Amino acid sequence: xxxxxxxxxxxxxxxxxxxxxxxxxxxxxxxxASDSTPKPSGTPDPDATLTVGxxxxxxxxxxxxxxxxxxxxxxxxxxYEGLVTRTQDNTIEPRLASDYEISPDGLTYTFTLNDGIVxxxxxxxxxxxxxxxxxxxxxxxxxxxxxxxxxVTEVAAxxxxxxxxxxxxxxxxxxxxxxxxxxxxxxxxxxxxLMSAENGTGPFTLNRWTKGSSxxxxxxDDYWGTKAGVAEVVxxxxxxxxxxxxxxxxxxxxxLTAVDPNLAPQLExxxxxxxxxxxxxxxxxxxxxxxxxPLDDPKVRxxxxxxxxxxxxxxxxxxxxxxxxxxxxxDPGYEDLSELAPYDPTRAKELLAEAGQEDLExxxxxxxxxxxxxxQVLISDFAKVGVTLEVDRVEFATWLExxxxxxxxxxxxxxxxxxxxxxxxxNPDYYFGYDNAEVQDLYQQAxxxxxxxxxxxxxxxxxxxxxEDHAADWLYNGTTLTALVPGVSGFPEESINSRIDLAGVTKxxx
Numbered sequence: 122x123x124x125x126x127x128x129x130x131x132x133x134x135x136x137x138x139x140x141x142x143x144x145x146x147x148x149x150x151x152x153x154a155s156d157s158t159p160k161p162s163g164t165p166d167p168d169a170t171l172t173v174g175x176x177x178x179x180x181x182x183x184x185x186x187x188x189x190x191x192x193x194x195x196x197x198x199x200x201y202e203g204l205v206t207r208t209q210d211n212t213i214e215p216r217l218a219s220d221y222e223i224s225p226d227g228l229t230y231t232f233t234l235n236d237g238i239v240x241x242x243x244x245x246x247x248x249x250x251x252x253x254x255x256x257x258x259x260x261x262x263x264x265x266x267x268x269x270x271x272x273v274t275e276v277a278a279x280x281x282x283x284x285x286x287x288x289x290x291x292x293x294x295x296x297x298x299x300x301x302x303x304x305x306x307x308x309x310x311x312x313x314x315l316m317s318a319e320n321g322t323g324p325f326t327l328n329r330w331t332k333g334s335s336x337x338x339x340x341x342d343d344y345w346g347t348k349a350g351v352a353e354v355v356x357x358x359x360x361x362x363x364x365x366x367x368x369x370x371x372x373x374x375x376x377l378t379a380v381d382p383n384l385a386p387q388l389e390x391x392x393x394x395x396x397x398x399x400x401x402x403x404x405x406x407x408x409x410x411x412x413x414x415p416l417d418d419p420k421v422r423x424x425x426x427x428x429x430x431x432x433x434x435x436x437x438x439x440x441x442x443x444x445x446x447x448x449x450x451x452d453p454g455y456e457d458l459s460e461l462a463p464y465d466p467t468r469a470k471e472l473l474a475e476a477g478q479e480d481l482e483x484x485x486x487x488x489x490x491x492x493x494x495x496x497q498v499l500i501s502d503f504a505k506v507g508v509t510l511e512v513d514r515v516e517f518a519t520w521l522e523x524x525x526x527x528x529x530x531x532x533x534x535x536x537x538x539x540x541x542x543x544x545x546x547x548n549p550d551y552y553f554g555y556d557n558a559e560v561q562d563l564y565q566q567a568x569x570x571x572x573x574x575x576x577x578x579x580x581x582x583x584x585x586x587x588x589e590d591h592a593a594d595w596l597y598n599g600t601t602l603t604a605l606v607p608g609v610s611g612f613p614e615e616s617i618n619s620r621i622d623l624a625g626v627t628k629x630x631x
Contacts, residue, residue: 163608163631168352169351169627171375171376171628172357172374173354173356173357173375173376174358174365174369174377175191175195176358177191177358178332179191182196184201184315186263186264186265188265190618193620194619194621195336195338197305198620199324199325199354199621199622202217202305202322203306204284206300209615211540218234218284219234220232221296227571229287230285234247234251235345238322240320242308247281248280248284253310254305255276255284255304257307259276265301265303266301266304272289273288274288291568291570293568293570325339325354326338326341328353335355335356337354338353347625350625350628363384365377369604370391374606375609376603376606378603380396380604382602383439393607394604396602397602397603398602399614400451401451401598401600401601401615401617402598402616403536403538404449405444406537407425407429407532407595408533408534408593410554412556413528416531421476422591422592423462424472424473427464427468428508429594429596430498431445431462432464434495434597437494443597444598446584447584447587447595448581453577454577455581462591462594483509485513485531485534486524487514487515489514496514500512525552526552528554538618539619540616543583543584546560546584546587546593560583566579567580609628609629610627611627
């Protein structure tokens with residue numbers, strides 16, 4: 122990734138929020154703002170209602186059985202909690218657990234629960250609820266996170282305040298997995314219909330869900346931790362980007378997430394909004410079908426990468442940062458790999474000639490909900506090196522069947538949003554079709570390594586090999602823009618495409 126101090130301020134990312142939610146079904150530090158962080162114009166009002174504009178609405182609220190960033194974005198840490206959580210920069214920290222210990226051999230995780238935790242129905246949470254929740258994840262393959270619990274051999278509660286999880290072998294990613302849906306704690310034997318209701322432990326309860334319009338959360342006054350800063354949050358779903366900006370301009374919203382950079386000037390010109398820019402783990406991935414000719418030839422893959430003007434593409438998209446490998450800056454193992462795919466159309470032509478592919482014709486299969494900018498840039502860049510690119514825009518369900526499941530494609534574009542998803546390149550059965558035994562071995566070593574820094578070094582080594590093999594192209598690392606009215610403070614800036622912790626947000630009295 123190349124970054125200069127001014128680049129984060131001058132580049133705005135084309136709207137990614139809607140794309141991120143769809144892409145998430147594939148799995149898997151403080152940000153610099155374009156303006157100063159908003160400061161309240163008055164004293165925070167504990168009785169305030171905060172209205173937040175979002176892009177893609179969940180299809181249901183059952184986060185135990187339904188994947189998607191739309192659910193994680195609004196439910197994790199707000200309505201449901203796990204033993205641990207992660208900060209905006211993906212640092213792991215305790216949540217329901219007051220602290221935790223990992224045994225020297227990396228096999229036993231011991232968590233101590235905080236005092237006074239209750240579910241929203243008023244029942245106290247005990248270690249037995251955690252054991253029941255995690256045993257369900259371990260045993261039920263329909264539950265989100267089941268695969269991440271494959272190495273769990275036992276979940277036990279020595280007493281009401283202690284939970285012990287035992288693994289068959291060390292797993293550097295296991296604690297991080299507990300920050301996602303796999304680690305959420307539900308009440309044992311609860312009969313709540315999670316499709317439309319909830320019974321979590323978080324700082325907010327579900328007031329109502331008006332399908333097709335909004336989700337309203339109320340502050341949970343019996344919350345065990347620090348109470349939420351506002352009494353109510355209305356999550357307003359506005360999938361039309363222009364309509365979102367108009368709603369912000371007419372005063373209907375306090376916060377608009379995933380602002381389209383092409384429309385951001387309208388908010389900036391209004392003079393009443395602060396626009397913040399935050400990093401994400403969104404990887405705009407140009408997938409190569411490594412198992413299908415001619416993409417099974419590394420010379421062809423390298424040629425395609427060298428043909429792409431990544432800096433120009435980022436400018437055309439509107440924001441983001443260049444990314445030349447499978448690991449973004451917020452994940453362990455990130456390394457600047459820009460030297461592996463410099464813009465060099467002359468060398469691209471030479472490689473295609475060496476591969477006997479001077480008149481190459483390829484098809485790019487892309488979900489129809491993506492904009493046209495990326496495809497147009499690729500068509501233009503590839504044409505300059507003699508490659509004809511046909512674009513096949515399909516419904517996402519078709520993409521899932523044809524590309525993801527059946528691997529029937531040449532090139533594809535999708536936004537991979539999940540953090541720490543390098544495992545995709547260590548899985549030869551994944552739709553990339555990339556099969557490298559050394560990468561697979563390094564990834565397993567990284568998981569088994571107890572020292573986080575050594576584990577990250579192994580991941581970096583594996584990621585370099587993947588990029589040297591040109592297993593895919595990473596067009597850019599997404600950033601996200603958020604607009605806030607004066608008086609709103611504490612709204613998260615980074616990683617909000619997948620998680621928005623609302624408890625610390627305040628709104629000043631008008």
